[in-house]
Amino acid sequence: MSTNIVVPLPLDFESVTKLPNSHAWTLVTTDSDPAATPDTVPVVDLLCPNAASLVRHACETCGYVQVTNHGVPSDLISQAELQTGRLFSLPTQQKLRTVRSPNGLTGYGLARISPFFSKRMWSEGFTIAAGSQAEHARQLWPHDDDDHDHRDSFCNVMEMYQRGMMRLAEKMAGLMLGSLGITAAHEDIKWVKPKNGCSNNPQGVLQLNSYPVCPDPTKAMGLAPHSDSSLLTILHQSNGIGGLQVKEEGIGWVPVHPVNGALVVFVGDLMHILSNGRFNNVLHRAVVNETHHRVSLAYFYGPPMDVKISPLIDNHDHPPLYRPVTWQEYLDFKATHFNEALELIKNDVKVM
Ligand SMILES: C=C1C[C@]23C[C@H]1CC[C@H]2[C@@]12CCC[C@@](C)(C(=O)O1)[C@H]2[C@@H]3C(=O)O
Numbered sequence: 001m002s003t004n005i006v007v008p009l010p011l012d013f014e015s016v017t018k019l020p021n022s023h024a025w026t027l028v029t030t031d032s033d034p035a036a037t038p039d040t041v042p043v044v045d046l047l048c049p050n051a052a053s054l055v056r057h058a059c060e061t062c063g064y065v066q067v068t069n070h071g072v073p074s075d076l077i078s079q080a081e082l083q084t085g086r087l088f089s090l091p092t093q094q095k096l097r098t099v100r101s102p103n104g105l106t107g108y109g110l111a112r113i114s115p116f117f118s119k120r121m122w123s124e125g126f127t128i129a130a131g132s133q134a135e136h137a138r139q140l141w142p143h144d145d146d147d148h149d150h151r152d153s154f155c156n157v158m159e160m161y162q163r164g165m166m167r168l169a170e171k172m173a174g175l176m177l178g179s180l181g182i183t184a185a186h187e188d189i190k191w192v193k194p195k196n197g198c199s200n201n202p203q204g205v206l207q208l209n210s211y212p213v214c215p216d217p218t219k220a221m222g223l224a225p226h227s228d229s230s231l232l233t234i235l236h237q238s239n240g241i242g243g244l245q246v247k248e249e250g251i252g253w254v255p256v257h258p259v260n261g262a263l264v265v266f267v268g269d270l271m272h273i274l275s276n277g278r279f280n281n282v283l284h285r286a287v288v289n290e291t292h293h294r295v296s297l298a299y300f301y302g303p304p305m306d307v308k309i310s311p312l313i314d315n316h317d318h319p320p321l322y323r324p325v326t327w328q329e330y331l332d333f334k335a336t337h338f339n340e341a342l343e344l345i346k347n348d349v350k351v352m
């Protein structure tokens with residue numbers, strides 16, 4: 001890693017007692033308006049026989065669903081949350097050894113979308129992809145003795161967590177696409193269920209988010225509004241500490257309260273494209289609070305980086321809304337154009 005490139009860094013939150021101007025946003029209200037409670041909280045038991053149609057309905061309307069009986073052991077989830085808390089509680093200098101390089105994907109730093117906002121977010125993140133935890137763990141805990149145990153437990157837990165998430169993501173992708181009548185037999189999505197030994201595998205990126213206690217949550221933004229650039233994202237948030245909000249058409253920001261034992265699944269931009277706009281890639285954000293340190297673990301699931309994704313349901317009434325795009329191309333668009341990325345790959349629909 002080059003050391004002479006300037007990367008904006010997260011704040012040393014612990015040393016701050018007053019919200020600095022650099023982090024003071026306007027109009028971030030954390031009060032949840034009682035009127036802003038959704039009619040139905042979309043919670044789906046994956047063992048329920050009509051799970052697929054419930055998931056489809058949630059994806060078409062809210063753009064997210066909380067799933068229970070998802071098959072990921074609850075103690076693995078709490079272990080991963082514990083390791084996440086432990087990582088972020090390391091001294092800043094130690095975390096900075098793994099700082100993400102300007103064009104890099106993995107490591108410690110601000111959210112990738114930070115450059116699109118004039119104010120800084122009240123959060124820090126740590127991104128893991130394709131086994132990167134091993135190298136980062138060596139940088140975080142370089143010594144042999146005690147460090148060795150930290151390194152091992154961090155790596156083991158994160159590896160198992162990613163494996164569990166991949167399995168669930170494949171299940172959810174199958175359920176979502178199946179609910180639209182698209183099966184794994186479809187030529188264009190053969191990668192959803194890759195054969196053993198096949199190199200063209202779906203990819204996962206694990207993002208650990210930390211939202212420290214904040215002196216003035218009404219003016220701070222944990223994670224600014226965005227949609228995810230994945231096919232789908234599986235999110236675990238600290239039990240009992242809210243912060244996630246989704247934007248509901250005609251209502252505004254609505255809190256997504258953590259449901260014990262449930263994982264939140266978001267429709268990502270690529271799933272919106274695949275479904276030819278039927279599934280809602282919902283805008284969401286995270287707000288912060290004055291009393292509790294909150295963490296979240298977001299697992300971004302996508303196709304093999306070089307596979308073209310294009311709308312799979314098109315017919316004369318609904319011509320394809322988008323041009324084919326790979327995940328890699330889409331991430332690049334997102335990095336340069338952020339929320340306009342989808343517009344850029346829209347087909348020009350000619351009105352006759
Ligand atoms: C696979 C992904 C998905 C990324 C980019 C890349 C790695 C890091 C992800 C996040 C994590 C935090 C929110 C987000 C909006 C961000 O800033 O970085 C995400 C972004 C996206 O969904 O676009």
Ligand SMILES: O=C(O)CCC(=O)C(=O)O
Nearest residue numbers: 207209237244286296298
């Ligand atoms: O922390 C949260 O609740 C939201 C995280 C999120 O949206 C993300 O990492 O993409």
Ligand SMILES: [Fe+2]
Nearest residue numbers: 226227228284
């Ligand atoms: Fe997100």
